[in-house]
Amino acid sequence: MGITVLGPLTVDGSGRLGPRDRVVLQAPATRLGQPVSADELIDAVWGDHPPASAAKNLQSCVVRLRKAIGSAAIETTPHGYALVVPSDHVDSRDFEARVVRARELPAVGESDRVAYLLEQALQLWRGQAFPDLPDWGPARREAGRLGELRLEAEEMHVDAAAQRTSARVLPQAHAMVRAAPLRERRWELLALAQYQTGARGEALRSLRQLRAVLSRGARDRPRSGDAGPRAVDPAAGRRPPGPHAPDRAVQCPRQGLRAYDVDDSERFFGRSAVVWSCLDLLAAQSFVALVGPSGSGKSSIMRAGVLAALRERGHRIVVITPGARPVEALSALPEDADARTVLAIDQTEEVFALCDDPDERREFLSRLAEEATRRPVILTLRGDRLAQVTEHDGFSRLVERGLHLVGALDEQALREAVTGPAQQAGLLLEPGLVDLLVREVRDDPGALPLLSHALLETRRRREGNTLTVDGYRATGGIHGAVAQSAELLYGRVETDQRPLLRDTVLRLVSPGIDGEAVRTQVSRRLFTSDPEHERLIQMLVDARLVTSDEGRLEITHEALARAGHACAAGSTTTSRANASATTSAAPPTPGTPSTAPTASSIAACG
CATH class of the missing domain: 3.40.50.300 (P-loop containing nucleotide triphosphate hydrolases)
Structure with missing residues (x-):
């Protein structure tokens, strides 16, 4: 699930929620995991003039939101409603975590990671924070705090990027100064970048402009062309919006759960x-x-x-x-x-x-x-x-x-299997990561596909060209990464499409002669007549949980086949739990425990 509040609200990229539902979702997102009372939510939706039916309408909003984002995502507590999704599923929290992480990295030798982290963080912004709550006090204060953090992140990004190449950051430094001319740090970064590129006269000019601006205040804000060299286009040299890899091309060295094939020999180590x-x-x-x-x-x-x-x-x-x-x-x-x-x-x-x-x-x-x-x-x-x-x-x-x-790899071979593909792809490994992986895998001869999948997910969480311990732990580790990938995919599927997802995966599993679940190849043509089936299959393929070769579909590893076979038994229980949660939208009386089902019982189907 992905909830964006740094710009127009979307859930998993969709803006399908109604106006009131958007407000009710954004309000608890301002303090993730903490309850927001019904009175506060009513104030956020209707202000000083709520209708007599406000409480009932609020409950209806919660019911609709639970159907849209999952019954466990909004928790009913004695003190109201709390949004209880992982922090990296909300872009504002993801942004803040990246900025905090960039602050913590050592200054020497880490400029690549800092610049990459902040570049990704800043790309999360698509407009004003919490746009549907401009007059609600808590949202206004949180938006102000995030806005200040964004200014700091822009400055930190230019500072880190300038350590690699000052010339490329000059346009961004000019744009930063024009956007906030009273922030002294921005002028300092501009002058430093100019000095490092040999434009010493322009650096001195920028410092003189800084003194003039600070003495005049904001009244004489510099014109578009006054904050640096003549005819400089602030957009020149900047990357278009959207996700980008770091400057060094990094190829994915991992297969995930899928076995290495004949053409993958150069990436096969150990x-x-x-x-x-x-x-x-x-x-x-x-x-x-x-x-x-x-x-x-x-x-x-x-x-x-x-x-x-x-x-x-x-x-x-x-x-x-x-x-x-x-x-x-x-x-x-x-x-x-x-x-x-x-x-x-x-x-x-x-x-x-x-x-x-x-x-x-x-x-x-x-x-x-x-x-x-x-x-x-x-x-x-x-x-x-x-x-x-x-x-x-x-x-x-x-x-x-x-x-x-074929037994387990010894420690030396394990290290080679981890470090070889990473070095070949130009990736760095944070100190301690290899030791951690070796400890978790060396006593489990069947964990190699799980290791590969965990490293694939760790790569997606890399900082610059570096695979980190925190990134690995965020995947769920050797034995949790596959379940987490399946859970995330399951959460992205609309509630009414989840039975179809379960049916799709179960068609890729056959009962063996002795009752064991066995993965089975199925022609993709059997699904193409149904657009929804095809969309779900593509989601499974993109998540590397299913492969599609020469028109044949197959689960990537037999461990998933066994989980998929078992999920049918759990589906009935989960359906009852979902129904129960959907009908309990009203806050309970104080002291009543809250229960919320999770997708774990059938997430393996993804």
């Missing part, structure tokens, strides 16, 4: 020893089985490690996943395949989880054994399926000879 071992095994006997727990990186090792190396050596690569019809999947192997064609089977456990025909299962495994006599064959298999492999004698002997167990 597994070189395993890759070389597998290549040696293939050279000796033409068969390798990468076996390990879910999330241990088997698919990435096979694709971005072994297969990428084989392709560089001139081999032809064919990759399949068995699905429910594994023999049919083998038809992807072309008829002209020779001994240098490598057959790779990813997620071989699908043979046991999805194929309900034992004859087809046996035929598929027998054909794999045959193919291993003709060409290199490599497969990945979840460790908990090894017992079922032993039921097929010929295939099990093949796996036994080519078995390579």
